[in-house]
Every structure is written in structure tokens, then in C-alpha cells.
Amino acid sequence: MDIKELLTPDFAITWLPWAVQYFFLIGLAYTSVWIAAIAVLWPGQRQQRLLTLCGSLIFSAAIVAPVALLADLHQPLRAWHFYMQLRPDSWMWFGAWLLPVFMGSGLLFGYLLLRPSLPTTATDRWSQLGCWLRFGRWSEKPLLKPVAVLAFLSACSIALYTGIETMAVQARPLWHSHWLPPLFAASALLAGSGMLVWLNFLFKGHNTNTDRYLLLWLRAAFTLFGLLLIGWALAGGKSAAEARMLLSHSPTWQLAAIWVLSTLAVLALLLATSRQPHWLLLLAGFAAVHLAWGFRWLVLIQAQTDPKYGAGTYFYELPWGPEGLLGILGTFGLWLALITLISELVRQTAMTQEGAA
Amino acid sequence: MDTSKRRLLGQIAAITAGAVFIPLAEADGDSTPTKGKRYGMLIDLRRCVGCQACTVACTIENQPPLGQFRTTVNQYEVTEGDNSAFMMLPRLCNHCENPPCIPVCPTGATFQRQDGIVVVNNDWCVGCGYCVQACPYDARFLNHETNTADKCTFCAHRLDAGLLPACVETCVGEARIIGDLNDPDSRISQLLTQHRNDIKVLRPSMGTQPRVFYLGMNQAFAERIRGEAPVRTLMTASGKELHHGH
Ligand code: SF4
Ligand code: SF4
Numbered sequence: 001m002d003i004k005e006l007l008t009p010d011f012a013i014t015w016l017p018w019a020v021q022y023f024f025l026i027g028l029a030y031t032s033v034w035i036a037a038i039a040v041l042w043p044g045q046r047q048q049r050l051l052t053l054c055g056s057l058i059f060s061a062a063i064v065a066p067v068a069l070l071a072d073l074h075q076p077l078r079a080w081h082f083y084m085q086l087r088p089d090s091w092m093w094f095g096a097w098l099l100p101v102f103m104g105s106g107l108l109f110g111y112l113l114l115r116p117s118l119p120t121t122a123t124d125r126w127s128q129l130g131c132w133l134r135f136g137r138w139s140e141k142p143l144l145k146p147v148a149v150l151a152f153l154s155a156c157s158i159a160l161y162t163g164i165e166t167m168a169v170q171a172r173p174l175w176h177s178h179w180l181p182p183l184f185a186a187s188a189l190l191a192g193s194g195m196l197v198w199l200n201f202l203f204k205g206h207n208t209n210t211d212r213y214l215l216l217w218l219r220a221a222f223t224l225f226g227l228l229l230i231g232w233a234l235a236g237g238k239s240a241a242e243a244r245m246l247l248s249h250s251p252t253w254q255l256a257a258i259w260v261l262s263t264l265a266v267l268a269l270l271l272a273t274s275r276q277p278h279w280l281l282l283l284a285g286f287a288a289v290h291l292a293w294g295f296r297w298l299v300l301i302q303a304q305t306d307p308k309y310g311a312g313t314y315f316y317e318l319p320w321g322p323e324g325l326l327g328i329l330g331t332f333g334l335w336l337a338l339i340t341l342i343s344e345l346v347r348q349t350a351m352t353q354e355g356a357a
Numbered sequence: 358m359d360t361s362k363r364r365l366l367g368q369i370a371a372i373t374a375g376a377v378f379i380p381l382a383e384a385d386g387d388s389t390p391t392k393g394k395r396y397g398m399l400i401d402l403r404r405c406v407g408c409q410a411c412t413v414a415c416t417i418e419n420q421p422p423l424g425q426f427r428t429t430v431n432q433y434e435v436t437e438g439d440n441s442a443f444m445m446l447p448r449l450c451n452h453c454e455n456p457p458c459i460p461v462c463p464t465g466a467t468f469q470r471q472d473g474i475v476v477v478n479n480d481w482c483v484g485c486g487y488c489v490q491a492c493p494y495d496a497r498f499l500n501h502e503t504n505t506a507d508k509c510t511f512c513a514h515r516l517d518a519g520l521l522p523a524c525v526e527t528c529v530g531e532a533r534i535i536g537d538l539n540d541p542d543s544r545i546s547q548l549l550t551q552h553r554n555d556i557k558v559l560r561p562s563m564g565t566q567p568r569v570f571y572l573g574m575n576q577a578f579a580e581r582i583r584g585e586a587p588v589r590t591l592m593t594a595s596g597k598e599l600h601h602g603h
Contacts, residue, residue: 001436001437001575001577002435002436002437002584002585003433003444003577003578003582003583003584004434004435005433005582005584005585005586006432006433006443006587007432008429008432008587009424009429010424011495011498012498012499012501014486014490014498015486015490072485072486073484074483074484074499074504075483075484076483078481078482078483078484079483081464081466081481082483085465087465089460089461090461090462091461092461092485093463165487168461169461169490169491170457170491170493170563171457171491171492307495307581308492308493308494308581309493309494309495309559309560309581309582310495310581310582310586311586312586312587313586
């Protein structure tokens, strides 16, 4: 018996590109907390350059991510409603509590990481602001380790809740898989280390040791992501079956698969090269960031075009306005402004360190 | 519908009868509270002509924005061999006994009334859309005008005033029957008992225990449709066609 749909309504997506921005930016924040915390806690790994870069990324991403999340609520001014009752069955409700804790611990950790790089003497306006942000003369050293532990745990809670919140939706077979949370986390780690490679290049005082260290992270994250993806494809149950079904008839999904596979192949080649010229590493960093963002786009936006009852796929066309392109560019713009500001504040110490070296 | 087509539908129903029929008892579950009213709807597909009068009546009664619907009638062409026939499938919120849209809600804005009707408190909803993702029927949407979750309410405001839902009131074939499932003498309860073996619900595998029942539905429509997609058109808010395709 053949069934042909003649008349069924189209269905607009509900989670907008803001959600992709949130998942992407919060991924940058929690993975840079991981990288920095491990560097702080692991004996012999502490490298001020890496810590400064992580601090900048944590600080900027952890501030912009919640803005994107708030924008994805269609009634952002009602966000306080989350806190007015107990909803222990809802992972989103847990997230509403875990996120502010992460903002607190992550931003404090980021600040402690950045503080040694803030200027000590005021020579111009920027350095004056930097001096002022040191909040007096005290040493952050004794605080660093306990705050690192706290921020690390809090970062884990964010990785956990963002993953499970999505995985919990049984009505979307593509999401309802245990492979999804670790895939989100591994791709976030890819994006985090890739972005740090770029910050190392863009912030004054490029350090090749930091590059070498970040390359290790990139390779580890890539291997993890690749293995998880293979695991999902082979043992992903209904989630993988749904993806195969979509691949069999939807040109958009076929294109997506080609994109994922070719990005993975390029990244594998770039990371496998043993003697990495700097530009190759930068390219790998870019590919990693690109893969992680695109993965979130596929999972969060494109998966919503998969009808729950009907055949085929729904339409989605990226709108120009705040609910589409403008929202994406706006969040990136805000993040860029913040990270530029931070880079200006830590610039002078990079210069003096360079002079001293 | 001409007689040959009607006969085909009958044959299709006969072929798939028996093992594939989900007995009402199974679709029903056992968690319906025995006290008080429990609203449910029975849709007799044999009587539905696909006129969309319910779609229009609902739109006028509940005023959803352009392009968003609380109920619609899906239309399908079913072919077997050389014969083909049309199949009409009215769709709405199932007011599930075990609704996955409720536990996910982070604010408690969506809830189930004592009489089983699942509703949204639009003054409390933050528009996070989590319930829309969780509903396995695409029965919910975020209303573009109120920016909160929206869906069929069985016209609770009309029921409370002693009226029938707009769709039931207007249905030309009297295909939609609403009533109290806990009252054994209600028309819906009697019809459900009478057609016990031919009652189906949508997507029983999701464990939602829908309280919208279908009479005369082929098993091929019970779970997700496997078939050819329609030509879907993407329109702007002003009704301008942007794009269409399969
Ligand atoms: S059909 Fe969807 S919206 Fe309606 S009660 Fe069931 S899960 Fe909730
Ligand atoms: S959109 Fe509204 S009703 Fe739905 S889960 Fe969010 S707050 Fe609850």
C-alpha cells in the first residue's frame, strides 16, 4: 500500500538559531574551564599564556552564552518564572539553576586566570582600567586551585544538562540517544581548543609551546569525537536509524552528511601531519570550530525539520532578522567585542613579558 | 467518493484487520481516574469528508496566527495496485493520559485539568518551546503572536459554558464526538465499547495513551507515515510564496 500525503500543514521550528549560539558559546566556556583547570591542577602544566587565553575565552563566552539563551525564550522577560516553583522532572529547570552557578564559578575562575596578566602600572587609559580591575594588591595564587575544582565541576554540570536536556526528548528520535551528550561535549572540546589556537595567534605574544599543548587537546578531542560518531552510527539504535532514513530520501540531509564527512577528513589530515607549520594548525583550529558549530546546527536546527508524524521534511529557511542571521551575527559580534576588550587589557603584560624574555 | 474507492478502503481495512488491530484495552491503558469527568474525543473517519470546516471553525473560534493551526485535516492518497482512494485524518492535541509535554515544562505553565484536558497558562509560559519538542504529534506550536505555547484545548472555555467545541459543532459529517469517558452512558463511551476492536490511537508506541480515538483508521496510519511527502509551500507572514518543493 502506497501512501501519498496531499495536504499536511508545514511546521515552523521552535528552537531558533539562538539555541545553536547558546550551545556553541557555552561549549567554548565549559571546555576552556576544563582545559585551564587541568592545567592548574596537573603538576608542572601551568603556563601563564595558556591560562590567560583560557581566562579570556571563559570570560567572554560565559557572558554572551546566557544572552543567547535568554533570546531563545520567546518571553525573555519572564525568565524569573523558572525560579518560582519546583520542576524536578524538567532538565531545563535544572539548567536554570546550574547556569547561574556556572556563571559565578566560571567567571571567578576566568578572572583569577586573567588577573596576573592585568597591568600593574597605569600608562594609558587601558592600563589604568586594567590596574583598577586588579582590585588592590593581593595574591590570587591560594584561591586558584579551589576555584579551579569548583569551576571544573560546574562546567561538567553544564555539559551534562545541555546534553541530557536534548537527549531526553523521546519524540525526536535523532536526539533520543545516549551518544548525544558525549558527542556535544567532545565537539565542544574541539571548538574550545581550536578557538584557543586562534586566540594564541591573535593575542599579542604568540607562544609556540602553547600551540604544541593545544595541538594535543585538538588531537584528543578529534579522536574522541570521531570514535563517538562511529559508535553512534553503529550502535545508535533508533537515532541512527532515523538518520539513515533521512539520508535515504532528503537531499538536505545528504548534503549535511557529505559536509560532516569531508570536514572530518580534512581535520584528520591536518591533525595527522607531524610537523605542523603554524598556518596548518590555524587551519585545523578553524576546521574544528566550524565542525562543532555545524554539528550543533544539524542537531538543533535541522533535526527540527524532521516531522514527528508525517513524511518528508519540513522547510526551513534562515530568516534575515533577529530570529535568524542577525541573531547569529549579533551574538558573535558581542563575543568579539568582549574578547577584543579583554585582549586590550592583557596586552601590556604580554608586551612586558616579551620585553623581559 | 465512488463506490469502487469506498470498496477499496473497506478491503484495505479488512486486510489489515485482526492481528494488527490494537484493541481498545491496549490503547486505553488503565490510568484513567474513575472519579469525575474525563473528556475524550472519537473521530469516525468513515464520516469525515475532509471539508476542513473544523479547521476553519477552530481558527475563527481560537484565532491562531496565519499558518498556525490547533486542528487540521490531513489528506492522503492511498494506492494499492490499480486502485486508489483518499483518506482524511483530522489532527489535534490528543489530551494524552500520559502527556510527555507536561513533565518537561520548566515553569509548570502547561498542565492537565481534572477533566483530562491539557492546557497552557499563557500568562506563565516563558515560550521556551520544550513542550513543543516533547509532543510526539506536532500538536503544539509557539504562537507567533502571543509568543507562548499554543495547542487545542478541546475548546475548554466552551465546554465549561456547556457548549460543544467549535470543531465538533461545525463538523458536517458529525465525525467528531466528544464526551465523558468516565460515564459509561455517554455516547462516546458507548461507541468506544461498540467498536472496541476497531478503535485506534495515533502512535501507540510512544506510550502517551491518547484520548483522541479514531474509528475506521488503517493500521498504516497508526505510527509515523511512511510515504511520499506533499508539496510543501513556504510562505511569508503576508502570504507571499517563498519556496516550494517536496
Ligand atoms: S498530543 Fe502532544 S500536546 Fe497534546 S497532550 Fe499529547 S503530548 Fe501533549
Ligand atoms: S513553552 Fe511554555 S508551556 Fe511549553 S515548556 Fe516552555 S514554559 Fe512550558
